[in-house]
Amino acid sequence: MKLKCIIFDVDGTIADTEDLHRQAFNKAFSAYNIDWHWSEERYHELLFISGGKERIRKCLSEDKTISKDNNFVEELHKCKSEYYRSLLVSSDIKLRPGIQRLINQAKENNIKLAIATNSSIKNFTTLIRKTLDIEPEELFNPIVTSNIVMDKKPSPEVYYRTLADLKLSADSCIAIEDTANGNASAIKAGLRTIITTHAYTKDNDFSGASLVVNSLGEPKKGFCIDENFYCEKSYVDIDLLNTIIINENDFLLQKEYQRVGECV
Known part of the structure; x- marks a missing residue:
């Protein structure tokens, strides 16, 4: 897969x-x-x-x-x-490190991009117009927001709806999240997760996540990895996501870790 x-x-x-x-x-x-x-x-x-x-x-x-x-x-x-x-x-808000690069790489490899959020469609649209200067539908399909699914994470409903709209199985997709509730929501729906923490969530419990880092990282400025995980790469790319999808057991080496990049 x-x-x-x-x-x-x-x-x-x-x-x-x-x-x-x-x-x-x-x-x-x-x-x-x-x-x-x-x-x-x-x-x-x-x-x-x-x-x-x-x-x-x-x-x-x-x-x-x-x-x-x-x-x-x-x-x-x-x-x-x-x-x-x-x-x-x-504001002068920008995309988090690695987001633009991963989006571009996904497009180059014909990998779909979807949204599963507790946010409203108006808020999401404003963010994408501000940061990418495009309409969200040009990149993401489906876009599942609180306007469509009322149940909030950690309920898995937003991910169930996203997978149904995609007509894909959970084991062929990966969710990118930042909170314990988001992580739990995706895992309940059968998805693997990558967590990108920030000041408000770095102390959350991310049990079951495939990888916990402080950003997706960039080739010249890698991520900082959570101490419970090991990863030979310093940034998240399509190759790394495929490694997690294809053989997660070899990817996750618990109790052993490598610090990469600078912690924020």
Whole structure:
């Protein structure tokens, strides 16, 4: 079996968007006169909950001074999303290391590219237009967002839907993720995963992942690999993905590892 599709998560995986989301939440709270401010530390805790509305509901359940109905949550989250897209457009955000290279290599090798995300189609479209200056459909098919699948990761539903739309088996695809919930979601759907951590997720539990690194890496600036994994390469490419797909048991040498590149 050879690799037939790479399935990407979006926020934190394709680009480091998480802090823009945090800033957007705080702007929305201010606009609605809510006395909340999510610090980086607080947002780190909240990211263990999948979905912006779900994070708001969690905080509402803890703050008895605010009594709001579900319409309020919807309106507040809509306001936050508008702030997020505005921040995104005005930012200098770039794709994470190795993303553009891997996309180009996949296209050259006729490997499909798909999206499986808790994000909305509007947020995803804004990100791709900003970073790649193209329409998402020019690169990715299918694009499965929260507009299509309501169940949030770690539910595997978003990956089940993606695989169904692809008409491919899970063992011919690899998911690129950045969170414990995303990793669990993909694994439950039968997929192998590569995790690219960042400041908000580097301490997550990524049990079952095929590889955990701090980015996909580049030939001239490799990734830093998690201490529980071993890899002879310093960046993720199609050859490495095929190695994982074809013979994962030989690829995963637990209790032995090699540090490659510089940790961030």
